[in-house]
Amino acid sequence: MIISCPQCATTRDLPAEAISPHGAPLQCTACGHRWRHQRHPGPYESARIIDDPQPAVQAALLDKEARLLAAAALRAERARARRAALRRVERHRWLALGAVWLLLLGAFFAFPDHIVRWLPGSGWVYARLGMPVNPAGFAIGAVQTGRVLTASGQVVLAVQGRLTNITPRPRAAPGLRFILRDAGGKALHSWVLPAVATGDIGGHRAAPFISRIANPPPGARSVEVRLLNDAQQRS
Known part of the structure; x- marks a missing residue:
């Protein structure tokens, strides 16, 4: 550590350990001036470390954001599952309706006599189709x-x-x-x-x-x- 005399500006080199953090009494060897030298941290000396709360705050914010994103993803997944279930129900409904129509159409052509017996007004349909009917x-x-x-x-x-x-x-x-x-x-x-x-x-x-x-x-x-x-x- 380079020390300069405040009186005559004479410099001398002292080990950094010779000066306590609270200062030390010194005497110039050239002019005899006495003073109390206060130690100041150099550019490479670390100041007293204090806890920085910022990383903890950021971690808490990140954790909260992660929970919010997870909750949003869960809601989106449940909504997607509900939509998929509704689509399946709708598809099954249309398939069932199509099956019923096919059964009715098959019965209409397979049992014309029974159909006309149950629905007398349907006789003209068979007549238009050229199908003989005997209910x-x-x-x-x-x-x-x-x-x-x-x-x-x-x-x-x-x-x-x-x-x-x-x-x-x-x-x-x-x-x-x-x-x-x-x-x-x-x-x-x-x-x-x-x-x-x-x-x-x-x-x-x-x-x-x-x-x-x-x-x-x-x-x-x-x-x-x-x-x-x-x-x-x-x-």
Whole structure:
């Protein structure tokens, strides 16, 4: 350590350890001046270290920020999971709806007779599609007519045919309506046969029917045979 005399500016070199931090009495060897020299920290001497609270504050702030970021990330993840669950539910809902529509469409084309029986208004749809529909489950065939002149001079028209149950299970025999038409197709007269048989007609079985009418209209040229529907059957 270089020491200068404040009186004559004579310098001398002393070890730094010779001067305490609180100062030391010195005497100049040149002029004899006495003074108390105070030690000042050099550029490479460390001053007294004090605790700096700034790193702890920064660490606390960083920890708080990390917790906030973690909470935000957790909320975002939960929101993403909820959105994914909603998308799955929506997708399953549409898949279920599509499956129901496919089942209904398949039933519409696979069971037209049943559909028309349950929804009578749907018959025109099958008609537009050119699909034959028989909701009653019976088919009329082998229709023949004949005229007989009785001893009293009456003309009796006999209409006969076969009623076939086209379903695999027994069904109650329905009634029939007979309509006489002229050459132009105009209805001239009609009558009803309440029931073809007294019981059921077995699945894929047929029952004969015959009905007679005395003195048919002279202009009758053809006869139409129809099945009675449930409402007509009850009336």
